[in-house]
Amino acid sequence: xxxxxxxxxxxxxxxxxxxxxxxxxxxxxxxxxxxxxxxxxxxxxxxxxxxxxxxxxxxxxxxxxxxxxxxxxxxxxxxxxxxxxxxxxxxxxxxxxxxxxxxxxxxxxxxxxxxxxxxxxxxxxxxxxxxxxxxxxxxxxxxxxxxxxxxxxxxxxxxxxxxxxxxxxxxxxxxxxxxxxxxxxxxxxxxxxxxxxxxxxxxxxxxxxxxxxxxxxxxxxxxxxxxxxxxxxxxxxxxxxxxxxxxxxxxxxxxxxxxxxxxxxxxxxxxxxxxxxxxxxxxxxxxxxxxxxxxxxxxxxxxxxxxxxxxxxxxxxxxxxx
Ligand code: GLN
Numbered sequence: 001x002x003x004x005x006x007x008x009x010x011x012x013x014x015x016x017x018x019x020x021x022x023x024x025x026x027x028x029x030x031x032x033x034x035x036x037x038x039x040x041x042x043x044x045x046x047x048x049x050x051x052x053x054x055x056x057x058x059x060x061x062x063x064x065x066x067x068x069x070x071x072x073x074x075x076x077x078x079x080x081x082x083x084x085x086x087x088x089x090x091x092x093x094x095x096x097x098x099x100x101x102x103x104x105x106x107x108x109x110x111x112x113x114x115x116x117x118x119x120x121x122x123x124x125x126x127x128x129x130x131x132x133x134x135x136x137x138x139x140x141x142x143x144x145x146x147x148x149x150x151x152x153x154x155x156x157x158x159x160x161x162x163x164x165x166x167x168x169x170x171x172x173x174x175x176x177x178x179x180x181x182x183x184x185x186x187x188x189x190x191x192x193x194x195x196x197x198x199x200x201x202x203x204x205x206x207x208x209x210x211x212x213x214x215x216x217x218x219x220x221x222x223x224x225x226x227x228x229x230x231x232x233x234x235x236x237x238x239x240x241x242x243x244x245x246x247x248x249x250x251x252x253x254x255x256x257x258x259x260x261x262x263x264x265x266x267x268x269x270x271x272x273x274x275x276x277x278x279x280x281x282x283x284x285x286x287x288x289x290x291x292x293x294x295x296x297x298x299x300x301x302x303x304x305x306x307x308x309x310x311x312x313x314x315x316x317x318x319x320x321x322x
Contacts (some may be wrong), residue, residue, distance in 0.1 A: 001051060003285075013140055014057060016309040026301035046061055047285070050285065066206070078127055097257070107178065112252075113252045116252070125183045126184060137205055153209060155210060167301065223245065254270070264308055267280065275300045281316050
């Protein structure tokens, strides 16, 4: 077993979890009603180890949308399909030091990295670019369900419709990138008038994929396990793309808190505006945390607090072994 004293371990996790519950910090995202309606009291956690040991607490079965956490999985899925080196002809590797939805490109006129909106929208355009919209969505849903080992991965249509209705920034960003020819040549954005709208629809649809902590922990554990789902032992992602997304999550996964998070917690993680956070302990486990109140950088307050206490109790920090 990867964690031998499981009972002792889970008891310590529960203590940390209950300490974080008391936090009253942060604000629930309010730019669309589907997020604004989330209760600030929701607090869930789930762990899945690479050998399939599982532990859940609180609202671990409550469904929510992946939002920006989809950016990490989209990258890993696309890179597994076409190769990281092909993908990175269009997207960089550097933290942007700017807001996640800012209209800015790097000195090569490429998005800084795949985990901010600019980069994620370009990655979305590389998902089976010549296929129909229905087939492209279906393909992604199937890949997500594989990563999740049969757990719940659904679609929240109301969130999708709201995201699309409040998308001025993402449209502006995408037109800007189209002008700079940031998308691959075969992308439909150059082919037809509705090409750019369809690309953004797919991006919002993937933000609107619905899951819960129990399932998100399995997806994170698949990343911890080099792309092999611990529940089904199916190889879902290439080993190299899996390594690559963990590197990117380490440096760019937590918005403008990424540097400090890497310093304090020392683990690859990705957060989303719904209050979700996934954390990966490579070769050990995936952790999913869900609590809607966000701090000023857009990360879940209870989620970040949990990670910091986890590192106080256990030597999971990347450089703890020194
Ligand atoms: N869906 C939102 C957007 O793309 C935000 C995603 C997120 O979690 N930051 O603007």
